[in-house]
Amino acid sequence: MRNVVLGGLLLTGVAASVPAQAQDTVRIGLVQPLTGSVAYNGKSVVEGARLAVEEMNAAGGVLGKKIELIVEDGQCTPANSVNAVEKLVQKDKVVTLVGAFCSSATAAIMPVAQKYKLPLITGVSSKASLTEQGNPYFFRAAETDALMAEAFAKILANDLKLTKVAYIGVNDDWGRGGVEEFSRDLTALGVKTVLTEYFDHGATDFFTLLTKLRAAKPDGVFVAAETQDGSILVKQIREMGLDTKVFGVGSWATADFINLTGEAAEGIHAAVPYASSMDTPRNQAFVQKYQAKYGIKPGKYGAAGYNALNIAGQAIARAGGTDAEAIRASLAKTSYEAPNGVYKFTDKGQAYGFEAVLVRIEKGEPKVIASTPVDAPH
Amino acid sequence: MDLFPQFLANGLVMGVFYALSALGLTLIFGLMRVVNFAHGEFYMLGGVSGWFVTNYLGLDFFSGLIVVAAFMAAVGWLVDRFLIERVRGQGEEPGILLTIGLSIFLVNGTLLLVGPAPMKVAGAVAEGPLFFGPIAVTKLRLLAVGVGIALIVGAHLLIRRTRLGAAMRATFQDPMAASLAGIRTGHVYAATFALGCTLAALSGMLLASIYSAQASVGGLISLKSFVVVILGGMGSFAGAIAGGLLLGVAEAMWGGYVSMGMVDVIGFVLVILILLFRPQGLFSIRTERA
Structure with a gap:
């Protein structure tokens, strides 16, 4: 089968630079944003992924070969992510794809993965509709906004005594998805929406948006933003002299977010699928290894990269070969013990079974205040 | 309507920031005629350093x-003597290619050295809010506005009132005549480029203390700075201030009364309008080039 594929590629000249010999490694392609305003978070995914690959190789690799991780920059944009996937498939001949980061980018590479009939795992993209598209090659080893909203809306509404909430999200599929899901679930609990606003990736000044927020007088504000945008936004909320309660989704339960945000991070709530303070033996071992390697505690995205690569590696090992269909079939039977619970996939490729937590940042540490297993969506 | 004073204040603060970050480009693009696509990267280097x-x-x-400032002046001087000088007098295209290449090099070099993580520059004063009636600002912002205005006035006086400034103006009006009159034009070019770099870097560091420094902020800064320079008119400091304020206030009002989501569109709409109706810019000192 491979010879046919290789022959075809050589004929078209695409693979001219790659010698057509049997690979002595099992290649997995990873597409993450390495430049742009979420680059920092993309880098965390890559760090987690490298740690997973290192561990698996130390344990003998898969199929008797070492795993080779090939990382490409998708810049969080659909076009660049598609280019990255084309390169990984055509030139590097990866057997499984992991990525992309932003939901918009993942939505764009899903049909490409299907075209080449390669399994695609995302550990991050959380827009609910991705797993509703009937793409059999797509697996999401992450929470969806809908699952998070369902798990925590009630706790948030009661604990924070919310009556009027403003919603602010980054202007992409993920931000809009998060705002929609949380506002729907909170509205169902009788919480009023007073403001909904979106801002662009990389925005730095939020005073205009916050002026509107101040006028809307909410008693809580929901924010869907990543480390860089989110830290600046939360800081400016306090700089405006607003003392409204802040909660949201994104990589907030991380050392870097807290360091960048400083004092302003105190008391904010974040709904995350992973926090380094989760109290399980597997997680403590993971945190220790991650910290030894990178000098920093893992956050949501470090764990996401780690989990996605472990799921991919284990599926390839179970498949007993690099045939894409076999890997896809064995992915569907995943039961992976992660630092944050056990990951399984539904028929649509949506992960469930792992724990999600609500953390409050206290004295510079994410403190877990509620924990709940993520159920299969119904 | 009660939101208006705060929107206006936000817009004016942003306007000064835009004028400040475009100041270096006013010199390099407006006076020297180097279409400097690496401007945002000099700004980024200021924040990172x-x-x-x-x-x-x-x-x-x-x-x-x-x-x-001293470091970036040296960088600017070297960039001009070793890179820009090679394409001087060959029209705008080689300079454009050169600065695009330089910007790619600087972004990726920075990514390699310090990584993509946002970096925090400790500010000069505390970050808490200050209230003037209904208007909230922070001390840090007021300080940045103050330093920004000082830099703008300082640069203006340097160009208008000093021997170096006179040499600069002479060189850019007519390099041949200037060198015949005994001006060492090579040094003047390098000094102007160094000054432009320094101004970009200072604004980068000042604003990084308010926001954060990051390797890939340069693109947006370059775009906005070009908008400011084109709005204000090439090479005019008054124009840079007017262009910056116009952009800042327009964005604040659009964001405030219409929608935050598309606020970056405003600058380009303004540029299109100004190119249609007043192509030399609001304050151009060289209308004949229009």
């Missing part, structure tokens, strides 16, 4: 600012 000197060398903010 500001982070380095305050975080690792332990300097306070203002000493750090001086070190960064």
